[in-house]
Amino acid sequence: MGLFSLFRCRKDSFSLDWIQVEVTSRCNASCLYCPNTIYQDRWRNDSMGMETFNNLVPAFKHAGLIFLQGWGEPFLHPRIFEMIEVAKKAGCMVGSTTNGMTLDEDTTAALIDSELDILGISLAGTKSETHDRIREGTNFECITESLLIVKEQKERKHVTLPVVYLAYLLFRSNFEDLDSLISYATKVGAKEIICSNLTFFPLPDLQKEAIFLDESKKSYYEEKLKSIQANAERNGIRLFFYKPFFDRPLLLCPENVLKSCFISHDGSVSSCVFTNIPLREDEEPDSRCFDKRGYPVRIAYGNVNQQPLSEIWNSDAYREFREAFYQRQKVLKEDLDAAMDAVIYQNSEPEKKEAGAISNLPRQCRDCYRMYGV
Numbered sequence: 560m561g562l563f564s565l566f567r568c569r570k571d572s573f574s575l576d577w578i579q580v581e582v583t584s585r586c587n588a589s590c591l592y593c594p595n596t597i598y599q600d601r602w603r604n605d606s607m608g609m610e611t612f613n614n615l616v617p618a619f620k621h622a623g624l625i626f627l628q629g630w631g632e633p634f635l636h637p638r639i640f641e642m643i644e645v646a647k648k649a650g651c652m653v654g655s656t657t658n659g660m661t662l663d664e665d666t667t668a669a670l671i672d673s674e675l676d677i678l679g680i681s682l683a684g685t686k687s688e689t690h691d692r693i694r695e696g697t698n699f700e701c702i703t704e705s706l707l708i709v710k711e712q713k714e715r716k717h718v719t720l721p722v723v724y725l726a727y728l729l730f731r732s733n734f735e736d737l738d739s740l741i742s743y744a745t746k747v748g749a750k751e752i753i754c755s756n757l758t759f760f761p762l763p764d765l766q767k768e769a770i771f772l773d774e775s776k777k778s779y780y781e782e783k784l785k786s787i788q789a790n791a792e793r794n795g796i797r798l799f800f801y802k803p804f805f806d807r808p809l810l811l812c813p814e815n816v817l818k819s820c821f822i823s824h825d826g827s828v829s830s831c832v833f834t835n836i837p838l839r840e841d842e843e844p845d846s847r848c849f850d851k852r853g854y855p856v857r858i859a860y861g862n863v864n865q866q867p868l869s870e871i872w873n874s875d876a877y878r879e880f881r882e883a884f885y886q887r888q889k890v891l892k893e894d895l896d897a898a899m900d901a902v903i904y905q906n907s908e909p910e911k912k913e914a915g916a917i918s919n920l921p922r923q924c925r926d927c928y929r930m931y932g933v
């Protein structure tokens with residue numbers, strides 16, 4: 560069971576596995592694939608005010624985990640430790656993912672003292688030449704140094720938190736770096752690795768970096784990821800990877816959208832980060848792209864500065880969004896029941912309702928690569 564799977568459990572109505580909170584949309588890096596870099600001229604650089612954050616607090620008792628991360632670097636928020644403290648006091652587990660560029664001795668000490676539960680570090684390579692080229696403005700040596708500081712301080716303080724995981728972004732041009740990923744994770748004390756694909760392309764050229772669009776090497780990518788996963792397991796590290804090839808659409812978005820939500824720094828609420836990119840309202844995110852594949856439509860269901868999160872979650876529009884996924888699962892069950900009846904009672908070929916049809920998806924998900932499990 561993966562780190563995030565621990566929070567997945569079935570509960571009724573407004574009961575969430577996690578709430579993802581974008582504490583800031585500002586960033587101190589310029590990763591070559593990030594919309595923050597590419598759309599800098601129309602990016603809304605801003606941070607969440609404490610008033611907005613406090614409006615969320617009543618919802619915390621309905622969530623297992625508060626994850627402080629969005630389209631910016633969370634540790635640039637001057638009051639991030641106050642936010643961690645508030646969420647911990649509400650009884651939640653708290654996590655965050657960082658580019659690792661602000662984790663000096665003092666920040667790390669504060670972070671450990673805050674009892675942050677999960678600390679993710681974004682990586683796009685296991686050596687400077689690769690990582691620093693893709694994640695421009697960050698520095699692989701500096702990140703490694705920071706991770707070693709976290710490890711050393713945890714050992715000195717005899718604590719196990721935060722659990723460190725590596726968020727490795729798979730590119731065609733960094734794929735071979737995976738060979739040393741497990742030895743690197745062992746060295747820096749990371750217990751989990753999540754390998755994800757680049758699925759959002761703010762520039763068409765970036766599609767050349769997506770391994771799941773490289774059909775010719777599909778088996779190679781899969782075999783290699785499986786072998787690295789096995790190596791991780793032998794070393795006591797859990798490694799999860801998203802599929803390295805395109806397949807049929809899933810029944811349910813893998814972002815756990817039935818049990819989680821995303822809050823933008825301005826308080827607006829959406830189902831995931833992809834449907835709430837902080838661009839100025841009058842700008843279309845897809846205006847520079849040759850097609851709309853990989854461009855989820857922007858949709859917010861409300862704003863916590865105007866309504867409690869529970870109300871937004873239960874609004875008609877948000878319920879309708881989730882219902883589309885429940886229906887897909889229901890149709891699959893009906894298809895399976897019909898197929899079973901056909902075998903048992905020797906009926907004629909049952910009528911298939913196509914549970915996985917793209918047309919049954921919420922509008923914003925129809926062009927999203929995530930729906931294909933990549």
Ligand code: SF4
Nearest residue numbers: 812831855924927929
């Ligand atoms: S399918 Fe894509 S756009 Fe839809 S909720 Fe999932 S991640 Fe977001």
